[in-house]
Amino acid sequence: MKVAIIGTGNIGAAYARALAQTPYEVVIGDRDPGKAAALAQEIGAQVEGGGIAAAFKLADLVILAVPYQATAGVLAQAGDVKGKVLVDVSNPVSADFKDLVVGLTTSAAEETQVAAPGAHVVKAFNTIFAGLVAAQAREGRKLQVFVAGDDPGATAQVRALAQALGFVAVDAGPLRNSRFLEPVGMMNIQFGFFLGAGPATAPSWAHA
Numbered sequence: 001m002k003v004a005i006i007g008t009g010n011i012g013a014a015y016a017r018a019l020a021q022t023p024y025e026v027v028i029g030d031r032d033p034g035k036a037a038a039l040a041q042e043i044g045a046q047v048e049g050g051g052i053a054a055a056f057k058l059a060d061l062v063i064l065a066v067p068y069q070a071t072a073g074v075l076a077q078a079g080d081v082k083g084k085v086l087v088d089v090s091n092p093v094s095a096d097f098k099d100l101v102v103g104l105t106t107s108a109a110e111e112t113q114v115a116a117p118g119a120h121v122v123k124a125f126n127t128i129f130a131g132l133v134a135a136q137a138r139e140g141r142k143l144q145v146f147v148a149g150d151d152p153g154a155t156a157q158v159r160a161l162a163q164a165l166g167f168v169a170v171d172a173g174p175l176r177n178s179r180f181l182e183p184v185g186m187m188n189i190q191f192g193f194f195l196g197a198g199p200a201t202a203p204s205w206a207h208a
């Protein structure tokens with residue numbers, strides 16, 4: 001199965017590298033096609049890289065590895081996304097990382113679904129820092145990935161992808177639960193970057 005990754009920053013590059021080590025085929029799209037091509041070349045000949053529209057066209061599952069504030073602009077360039085699975089990994093944070101800019105009665109993922117009504121938006125991976133995406137970075141630890149979405153087929157695909165990357169995939173219910181998962185991601189940022197835990201921290205749900 002071919003997966004498109006939009007964005008070549010910390011998260012985009014981390015998932016491109018990690019997925020290239022699984023049976024998934026990877027295509028990278030960036031607003032600067034040259035950046036995507038360079039990252040693809042660095043990862044290996046089996047990875048393709050180019051513009052945003054081309055990457056969307058080639059894949060049925062697309063990881064949106066851009067800031068929440070950039071999502072609408074990316075979707076405007078995406079072409080027909082009907083039936084595609086869009087993975088929203090975002091934590092919709094303010095510029096100083098101190099506040100969420102959307103929440104309570106909606107979420108970044110729900111707003112992405114509104115912007116792409118024909119697609120199946122799935123919230124996942126927002127609680128995993130970029131440095132923990134590579135399996136080698138979490139040897140001996142099984143980290144949870146919370147997966148929320150409204151289409152059972154789409155959420156199953158994203159859970160399978162999380163498992164292929166070595167995570168424990170946790171069914172986190174419908175897409176509206178993103179309004180609760182995004183604050184969890186925000187708390188993880190607080191622990192990681194403001195409360196001294198560092199970037200190798202991640203939340204897990206325990207059942208006592």
Ligand SMILES: NC(=O)c1ccc[n+]([C@@H]2O[C@H](COP(=O)([O-])OP(=O)(O)OC[C@H]3O[C@@H](n4cnc5c(N)ncnc54)[C@H](OP(=O)(O)O)[C@@H]3O)[C@@H](O)[C@H]2O)c1
Nearest residue numbers: 007008009010011065066067068070090091126128129130
């Ligand atoms: N970093 C983490 O540990 C982490 C963890 C969980 C979730 N996330 C989420 O993952 C997403 C990406 O984070 P990141 O850390 O990878 O950020 P990043 O390193 O700043 O990379 C952002 C990427 O988005 C692109 N981009 C920015 N504005 C854009 C626009 N208007 N149109 C098209 N592309 C645009 C950037 O392109 P340029 O290079 O051209 O600027 C870059 O490729 C965010 O939503 C974040 O909340 C991050």
